[in-house]
Amino acid sequence: MANPADTDRFEQQRQEKLSQIEAMGLDPYGARYEDVEPAALVKARYQDGDESQRARSAGRIVLLRDIGKLIFITLRDRTGTIQVGLSKGMLTDQWPLAKLLDIGDIIGAAGKLGKTKTGEITIWVEEGGLTFLSKCLFQPPEKFHGLADVDQRYRQRYVDLWANPEVLDRFQKRSEIVATIRRFLGSKGFVEVETPMMQAIAGGAAAKPFITHHNALDLDLYLRISPELFLKRLLVGGMERVFEINRNFRNEGLSRHHNPEFTMMELYQAYADYRVMMDITEEIVSACIETLGLSAKVQFGEAEIDFARPWRRAKYADLLKEYSGCNIDDIAAIRAKARVLQIDDAGMDDPVVVNEVFETTVEHKLIAPTFVIDYPAILCPLAKRSRTDPKYAERFELFVVGMELANAYTELNDPAVQYENFLHQLRGQDESLTKMDTDYVTALKYGMPPAGGLGIGIDRLVMVLTGATTIRDVILFPLLKPVAPENK
RNA sequence: GGGAGUGUAGCUCAGAAGGUAGAGCAACGCACUUUUAAUGCGUAGGUCCUGGGUUCGAAUCCCAGCACUCUCACCA
Known part of the structure; x- marks a missing residue:
């Protein structure tokens, strides 16, 4: 202008x-x-x-x-x-x-x-x-080249949508993907619910929350960082198959893979475990691929993603060995590797260093869909430990083109262990966040069925299935700095 | 916060080395009853991001700032 x-x-x-x-x-x-x-x-x-x-x-x-x-x-x-x-x-x-x-x-x-x-x-x-x-x-905008100014495209999406037909097409596909997931889960007997977006305790993940305030109650509230603890309360209540597709809010940086508000699908299934969740994940993504009329091989930037089932399932420790050369039990070697990678490991607990090394050496290498399974238990306070090796938790994260697309556990339903995990988690944390969700522990004491839980990042799934290399291209109105009045 | 890049007409973009700015599309006018990004002729349209500096002279070189993009860092 x-x-x-x-x-x-x-x-x-x-x-x-x-x-x-x-x-x-x-x-x-x-x-x-x-x-x-x-x-x-x-x-x-x-x-x-x-x-x-x-x-x-x-x-x-x-x-x-x-x-x-x-x-x-x-x-x-x-x-x-x-x-x-x-x-x-x-x-x-x-x-x-x-x-x-x-x-x-x-x-x-x-x-x-x-x-x-x-x-x-x-x-x-x-x-x-x-x-x-x-x-x-x-x-x-120019009729042949369309609207190219990136900033203006996001700020004036209403122009972008009709000046660049592929934009409208991508958001129609997003709608079809979400509709496919709802249809699939409905057919399996899952009930869709809505749990609080404003929470007195921001639980279920470890991210910085947005804070808001309720005037009438003079109460500080957090925009939720995860719906997990509420959905699992519903398991206690007898809703054996529930899911929610809704926004989470995390007060952290922006990147091509991160928007402060993003859409998550979380589901919980009683009497299942994380292996069932792997099957469901494959089925959901495959159903979306079918809806969009794609073949199993999907182009993404320079990469080609092969979604042909079954997808690779590899243990965390094995991948760490494969890509960093370090044995997960050899903490000295891992700390040495961390320093080579310029990770400042001083003051970090051993498992945190291990995870840092994992994230920098392994994650971006996982192009084809890969279930990373069996995480160190210490990193997973809401997951059940493996019966065969309690150092590990029954958890997987799904990676595609180096991006975390899904996260799932066999859910921890032992209130005593959960209480201990919460205590450990709160140690050394910011004063303002040191609140324990004791009601959640109470819920577990009433008895939660053993269950599997799964979260899929909808925005990232849409990215992968529509070839969008930045999350801003799959969110209609991504967060932008407001335009200063004098620049308007 | 670090690094790199970009900022020129409504839009998409050119403007080697410093000499005062161009094209296509859009607009306006004329012509045209079968076009497909219509075509032809003509007209108009600019604080070259902002502010300093160097210079006889700056879109161009230097400094600072602003905005945006990419990237690194931060980020269970």
């Missing part, structure tokens, strides 16, 4: 056309417009040679070719585009209105459906069939 005066120049030209439309006795912002047929359906049902066909569509003018006494318009709606033809010969009273149309305007078009001699299916508007529905007062 370099010069406001110039913006005004273009806007005033369009404002003038708006006035002319008003002068014709028309409302430049339209009204209810019914019996609209999506562009894609119109094109699909067209029969060659049938002269009696008619059509009625509405959408935004994205291209306009004025040949004098003939105007061709490319109209875009949510399903695609269709050509609209306006001819002086067919229109009498409405021809002046046709000549006022600008790229960006929203119109309805009704008339004969036919083909031009170049083979384009076209709605030939008849007198009275042109309906002005909304004026666009701004210059649209």
Whole structure:
């Protein structure tokens, strides 16, 4: 927006056309417009040679070719585009209105459906069939290159969506992915629930929360960092299969893989364990791939991801050995490796150093979907320990293109162990966060069925399945710094 | 917070070495009844991010700032 005066120049030209439309006795912002047929359906049902066909569509003018006494318009709606033809010969009273149309305007078009001699299916508007529905007062972005300014694309997503069709397509796919997950879980008997977004204790994960305040109760509350502890209370209550798809909020940095608010699907299934969760994860992702009509091999940037089942299941310790060369029990070697990797391990507990080395040497190497299983138990205060080797917890994280996509446990349901884990977790933490969810321990004391739990990051799943390399491309309105008033 | 890059017309972008700014699209005008990013001719449109500095002269070189992008760090 370099010069406001110039913006005004273009806007005033369009404002003038708006006035002319008003002068014709028309409302430049339209009204209810019914019996609209999506562009894609119109094109699909067209029969060659049938002269009696008619059509009625509405959408935004994205291209306009004025040949004098003939105007061709490319109209875009949510399903695609269709050509609209306006001819002086067919229109009498409405021809002046046709000549006022600008790229960006929203119109309805009704008339004969036919083909031009170049083979384009076209709605030939008849007198009275042109309906002005909304004026666009701004210059649209360049018609061929679209909107490229990254900042403006996110700030003005409403322009991005119609200037760059692949953006709309990606968000439609996101909707289909979420719908597929709901359908899949519904078919398995899972019940969808909603648990608190505002929590007095931000539990279920270890991330910095956002703080808010309830005035009437004079109560500080946290935006949730995880729904986990509430969903597991529902297991206690007898909801044996529950899930929630909703936002989590974490007050941490932004990156191409992180947005402060992100969408998580969490599910809990009584009498299952983390191995069942691995199967469900594969089934959910495979169902989404099928919905989107993808093959098992999905292109992502330079990489190709092979989702053919079964996916690799590898132990944490084995992967650590494979990629860092360190034996997980050889803490001296791991600390030496950490220093080589420029990790400052001073003051870090052994398991934390191990995990640091794991994260820097292993995670980004996991391109094909890989279940990393059996984490050091100390890192997993909400997971049940392995019966065969209690140093490890029955937990997996799923990695794809180096990105954590899912996290699952065999859920810890022993209240005494849970209490101990909470105590240990709180040690040395920030004063403001040192609150234990004792009610959760109480819930466990009533008896929680053994269960498996799974969380899938929806944004990242959409990234992987739509080839988006930054999370901002799968969130309609990602967090941005507000524009300073003087830069507006 | 560190590093790198970008910032030029409404949009997409050119502007080697310092000489006062260009194209395509969009807009406006004219022509055109079968176009497909329509075409042809013409017109108009700029605080070259901001502020300093060097210079006879800065979009260009230097310094500082701002915004954005990428990247590293932080991040159970």
